[in-house]
Amino acid sequence: MSGKRLFQSVAEQIAELIDEGAFPPGTRLPGERELAERLGVSRVTIREAEIALQAVGRLEIKTGSGVYVSETQPASRVTLPKASAFEVTEARLLIESEAAALAAHNITEEAIARLEELIEQMGSPDNDTANEADEAFHLTIAEASNNAAMVHTIKSLWRMREEIPDVKATYEAVCVHDAETRTAEHRAVFEALRARDSAAARSAMRDHFHRLIAAMLDATEKMALEAVQQRALESRERFLASAKIG
Known part of the structure; x- marks a missing residue:
């Protein structure tokens, strides 16, 4: 990517x-x-x-x-906090679930059609295309909430997801392997929004993030195990090299 x-x-x-x-x-x-x-x-x-x-x-x-x-252009961007992938995702779960619930009441037919297009793009074999569609899907829902403060917060969380190196690496380790599941979860959110079902939209978005957090735990455990194994291999090689010299 x-x-x-x-x-x-x-x-x-x-x-x-x-x-x-x-x-x-x-x-x-x-x-x-x-x-x-x-x-x-x-x-x-x-x-x-x-x-x-x-x-x-x-x-x-x-x-x-x-x-x-805009008539008034913004000042320079604010420095991002030191946040982990789990903290960013936990915040997204709480905020984006409520954004989906609000959007269910306010979303337009145009936005519904846009979301359906984006779900199709998520199935692209090109990772960049799929991930751009993923982000656009969430931001379209944020806009549909008609809550400027919520939109700003969700945009900031997406910036953390993309610009904090450790967070970005964790997401990439997870999202590259779960395209089919991710698309299905987004479709569940879409169907709830199309039905204007606030509770179902909130629940579907929460399910998506709960699964994502579980996948992150698995991915980080795997990366930690691989790091331990690599250090053990390096120690073994040093030991064998020292034994030969001795």
Whole structure:
């Protein structure tokens, strides 16, 4: 898996264009098709980059109107805390489960259709495509909650997931092997949202994170065992080398 997802690189390019004055504050960005051609990527990637930039306050997405550069641009990003993968996932379980419950009441037909598209993309054999769809799925639900504070918190947790090295490594050790299960869990969340069933949406999201935490425990135990075995092998080799010299 690459260190940075494509939409993140595209988001940085758009942010640079904003900083350079190509898109002044308050102006409307070109359409997805035009930006996609200009930056050499798909319209889906442009859309995900715009969602990411909206999350950090650089853009405003106005339904039926377009995407606009925020009048007030944010200050530099806040330093991330020292958090473990378990802490990040525990926080996601608590917050994203409630976001799903809220979204069940507020979600639009457009967002429902978007979630269904993303579930299909999660089945892609390309890890980057599947993981971009995974993130977009969760962020779409966050947006559907219609709670700005919750959206900001979930975006921050996703940033921790991607930018704290140990957290990112733990997620990669787990997610690369569970594509089929992960897709099924997301479909359960989707079906609950489509039914506008708040309790079922909360429960399905909690089930997803409970399974993820269990998988993380298994993965970290395996990595710890492999580290012990590697140290034992190195000690054995040193002992045998010393014995031959003696």
